[in-house]
Amino acid sequence: MLLRSISVALVAAVAMAGVSAQAAPAESGPAYGPRLEGFDYPAPVHLFKFESQGNALEMAYLDVKPEQANGQVAVLMHGKNFCAATWEDTIKALTGAGYRVIAPDQIGFCKSSKPRAYQYSFQQLASNTHALLASLGVQQAILIGHSTGGMLATRYALMYPTEVSRLVMINPIGLEDWKAKGVPSMTVDQWFAREKQTSAERIRAYEQSTYYAGQWRTDYEPWVQMLAGMYRGPGRDLVAWNSALLYDMIYTQPVVYEFGQVRPWTLLLIGQKDTTAIAKDTAPQEVRARLGNYPELGRAAAKAIPHATLVEFPDAGHAPQIQDAVALHKALLEWLASPDVSRTRRPD
Incomplete structure (x- = not known):
């Protein structure tokens, strides 16, 4: 079981507060280093060391092998406010079904290097991940990306189409171009x-x-403390700086215009109560109201991607792999085991 560095008292306090975000304690909790030093992961953490843009970097990753292997590899790509550790339930589901699972922390995130100067792009992160997989001897993989990881998985599939056996996107962002829709630009300093x-x-x-459609459970709290702990620690400014660079990347590099070029068979797993749109709080109200409509965005993406299957989760928000893990993993494993067919449905 994952040993999360968070006090039982803190979790209990959140529960006793009626699971209200406003009532929960604001800053009680652990302080972690800029590379999440002090926060435990559900499996041993390995480091892939490489050079990029004049930086000596380390990409942290999990490599979890099943007891009975089916010969396939699944690569998990986390979202902006997530880490490899937040895939814990998905790793268990996939390894239980025979998949080897590799879950990296991308550069700039979590337990990986956070360079002071780095030109972040989805192409660069995809290239980094491709180098990691090559170092592990992985030539063909199933890509599973959530949120920002969905954008990254799409870019990876566009860059290395023959090396992606299937593509899965869980509530990806990048289904719309916020800049084009009226969200104001911000500088990295902003x-x-x-x-x-x-x-x-x-x-x-x-x-x-946003993630949990207005609901709250105590098992969500460790992920709050995982993020907040880095902003309490000694490397808070470096964490914030890399986060700023990454938000600039996300805002300026939409992939929605290239969905028609995606070649692998693709599964879209979409929580219908998601309303995510980066920096929509800075947009005028009339613009804000048009953003983050995931029921519409998911269906439009399924039409644009040539070989797409869409599964909708009516009561889930932005993170259905955490909020409704049983239903999501059932749909995921059924699709991975199925022949290549395109369809649209809701989970049973």
Whole structure:
């Protein structure tokens, strides 16, 4: 079981507060290093060392092998406010079905290097991940990306189409171009100023409203503390700076215009109560109201991607792999085991 560095008292306090984001303690909790030093992962953490843009970097990753292998490899790509550790339930589901699972922390995130100067792009992150897989002898993989990881998985599939056996996107962002729809641009310095205001209270409130469709459970709290702990630690400014650079990448590099070029068979797993749109709080109200409509966005993406299957989760928000893990993993494993057919349905 994952040993999360969070006090039982803190979890209990959140529960006793009526699971309200406003009532929960704002800044009680652990402080972690800039590479999540002090926070335990559900499996041994390995480091892939490489050179990029003049930096000596380390990409942290999990490599979890099943007891009875089916010969296939699944690569998990985390979202902006997630880490390899947050895939814990998905790793168990996949390895239980015979898949070898590789779950990296991308550069700039979690337990991986956070360079002071780095030109972040989805192409660069895809190239980094491709180099990691090559070092492990993986020539063919199933890509499973959530949120920002869905954008990254799409870019990877566009760059290395013959090396992706199947593509899975769980509530990906990048299904719309926020800039084109009217979300104002921000400089990296403005993003940095926003990120320096990060606190457990703000993280919790956002996750409750967006990730979990207004619901809250005590098992969500460790992921709040995982993020907030880095902003309490000695490397808080470096964490915030890399986060600012990454938000600039996400905002300026949409993949929605290239969905028609995606070649692998693709599964879209979409929580219908998701309303995610980066920096929509900065947009005028009339613009904000048009953003993050995931029922519409998911169906449009399924039409644009040539070989797509869409599965909708009516009561889930942005993170159905955490909020409704049983239903999501059932749909995922059924599709992975199925012949290549395109269809649209809701989970049973």
